[in-house]
Amino acid sequence: MTEKPIAMRDALLTRIWRAMSSDENIYFTCADFGSPVLDKIRVDFPDRFVNVGIAEQNLINVSAGLALEGFKVFAYAIAPFITMRCFEQLRVSLALLSEVRPMNINLIGVGAGYSYVVSGPTHQCYEDITLMRALPNFRVLSPADHITASAMFDLCTANVGPKYLRLDAQVLPVIYSQDIGAPNLETGFKILRTGSKVCIISTGYMSHTAMKVADRLAESGIQVTIIDLFDITGFDQAQMQALISTYKGLVTIEEGFRGRGGVDALFFELAARNDIDIKHLNIGVEGGYRFELGSRSELHEQVGIGEKAVFDEVKNFVACL
Amino acid sequence: MKTNFLRDKAHWVWRETLAVHLRAPETRIASSLSPIEIFVALYYDDVLRFDAINPLSPERDRCIISKGHGSICMYPILADLGFFPKDELEKVCMAGGILGGIPDPVIPGYETVNGSLGHGLGVSAGMALGLKTRRADQQVFVVCGDGELHEGACWEAIMFAAQHGLDNLNLIIDNNHIAMLGYTDDIVSHGCFSERLGSFGWSTYEVDGHNISDVCATLHSMKATRDGKPKVMIANTLKGHGVPGLENQPLSHIINPKPEVIDNLLESLM
Incomplete structure (x- = not known):
């Protein structure tokens, strides 16, 4: 249970x-x-x-x-x-x-x-x-x-x-159920779901979005791997490199600004430094500060990290691989 | 006479500090001359418990030097007391040395990072709170400049220390009245420190910071007082103390006296 x-x-x-x-x-x-x-x-x-x-x-x-x-x-x-x-x-x-x-x-x-x-x-x-x-x-x-x-x-x-x-300030659903197992603190990340071609790396709230997007992609016949990254600076780099090297495409999803040095930069650097030949789609908050009101998922859609926005971007990305 | 010993020691430190500055003109000389009597009192009159061989011994009283740049006078003092070899004084600001233009916590005797101003008092308050929680009798002394007290974080710590009755915390203000670009009264005036800090719930002591016997007596009296209030000694000092052309000059922080001026001065006082 x-x-x-x-x-x-x-x-x-x-x-x-x-x-x-x-x-x-x-x-x-x-x-x-x-x-x-x-x-x-x-x-x-x-x-x-x-x-x-x-x-x-x-x-x-x-x-x-x-x-x-x-x-x-x-x-x-x-x-x-x-x-x-x-x-x-x-x-x-x-x-x-x-x-x-x-x-x-x-x-x-x-x-x-x-x-x-x-x-x-x-x-x-x-x-x-x-x-x-x-x-x-x-x-x-x-x-x-x-x-x-x-x-x-x-x-x-x-x-x-x-x-x-x-x-997160909100109560989020449980990811680490008995089926998934405990978060392994030594590794710093966990494979939540295994697919082929594309590996999605997400953190925090966005790991929930990633799981939902993966379900929708599966309905379209696309199986993706999902990695929940919870130790952003201390994860096992060698294991991560070995893992992502097996994919053609990498997607990072974060609830932070896109292209401003967050999780996306971490993986651009990891791939470049280690000569990993992989295409990288970085999904994050597009643009600057916003003042619109709405639910979290509505706000996420406005800045490009909602379920629909992520699904569309990843689907297009997979089609180009 | 202890007073004569301390006065001679202060004079020796003053000369050595100028000598260090001659070799390493990158060091801030004017703000390092105002707190000499404060440090001599702390280290040579048994105010502080310290262990030069084991500088982080738990038994020590903590001495946080928050006005890092303006504490080059600590280099000869720490060398004299055996915290590190005296030949380090020949290598200030040089490759292979440990004594920089601004002191770092790699120097035995320096507890924290002091290069950036306004952090020492808050860290000291945390140490004092920790010692109180452990019911340890060691006390915390922290030396700040008056210019540094423009930083808002200092006032967060001042309110905090009073709220928690940190009577093991002793703040010493090297009140030389000058920041980098002039008199603090012309920049943002602190008004009367005694009144201001008193109204914040601190016990205040005010002294002529160049009168070694008054400084010593006040520090001993502060250390002995544990009445539920943090304590502050406002030491009124002169920036560039004892150096003509430097002393109390509004721009003394960024003036480097000519080497021949220092040479002549040191010679005339032999």
């Missing part, structure tokens, strides 16, 4: 809350951002929970100080603010300092992509993968369901260094 889906943050925060009773080295910081599970943390562990207020720069510097004192820190805020409001703090106090000091610090950013549907571009987040993967020493993690988000707790506590977890 497949587990009932819950919010990614509740899954991860529950793991943290449970661990805090036995591990006195876990500290939780946040920038005035909550969740029902967070209430349990602040009630049960008041001396290892701090809300710095709406002050992300201080959130990062205070968290850095705590990490220097040996705490495993989880810092929690809305995704665009924990990545962009305090970018220099991330660069100086985490990426740079962790070059010479062991610092276990884990940023939990909630609101990947368009997950804050009606809040508009300030609260939506289409630049974070590009920016965070630009910082050496940072590990960028992008789960597609709550099971992956929960599993990442183990990765966070087992590995020193700064990490950024981009979580």
Whole structure:
């Protein structure tokens, strides 16, 4: 039986809350951002929970100080603010300092992509993968369901260094059901479905879109492989290279700007560096910031990453291979 | 007399700092001359607990030097105390050396990244919170410039420290009144630091930052005070202290005194 889906943050925060009773080295910081599970943390562990207020720069510097004192820190805020409001703090106090000091610090950013549907571009987040993967020493993690988000707790506590977890704000269906199996943290990606000719690599919410598109393509007689990439900077490069080398076409799908250094750039570079002869279609948010209102799927269609838009693009791409 | 020893030590550091600058003109000299008595007091008058052999020993008091560029005077001090070999002072800004134009945390004795201003206070607040959580008695000292306090992140940390009663946090402001392009009062004035920080919930102490005995007495008194409030010492100093043509000049940050001026000065004071 497949587990009932819950919010990614509740899954991860529950793991943290449970661990805090036995591990006195876990500290939780946040920038005035909550969740029902967070209430349990602040009630049960008041001396290892701090809300710095709406002050992300201080959130990062205070968290850095705590990490220097040996705490495993989880810092929690809305995704665009924990990545962009305090970018220099991330660069100086985490990426740079962790070059010479062991610092276990884990940023939990909630609101990947368009997950804050009606809040508009300030609260939506289409630049974070590009920016965070630009910082050496940072590990960028992008789960597609709550099971992956929960599993990442183990990765966070087992590995020193700064990490950024981009979580969706909405409750997404379960991908890692018993049939699929657990997300393998050592590899950093998982083959969700196997086809031929074309391999689709997607992350976060877009792995759900990719699965739906694959169903529609199958109805048209096109079988595609789907890879859910959840460890964007730490995935097993050799395995990934070997895998994509067997296809004629590669499609990357991300809920971030197209052609601005996100997952697409990662794979353009991977193929170019390793001389992999593969055609690459990069699907991402087309154009700039938008102010239209609508459902997430309506917004996605407007910017070229909706189910229909992706289906059309991939179908044309396959026809040209 | 301890005071004479400290005064002589400060003078020695002042001379050595000028000598370093002669060899490495890329270093910021004026802002490195204003905090000399502060650092001499911290390191030579038993204010700080430190371990030169094991600089990151958990037993140490943490000293965060947030005004990185303006702390070249720490190079002779750390060498003198045995944090690294003295011959490093001959290799400042040179390939193979560890002492750069702006200090990095690869230098034993430097805790954090200081090149970019305005980060030290927030990181210090986090360390102080961590120490308090562990009920450790080590304290955190952080030296900031007054110009650096234009950064908004500093004020986030100032509010945070008061909110959490971080009485193990000691901020020292090297209040030399000059940023890169002139007097801070002409750029964005801080008004009266004592009033301003007092109103933010800090215990404030104000001293002549070049009076070594006052600086020492104040730092000891701050360290001994644990009354639920973070503490700040406003040390009123002169940028370019002791160097004619440099001292208190609004553009002293970017003026490099001519080598012969420094030579003559050092000679006349022999």
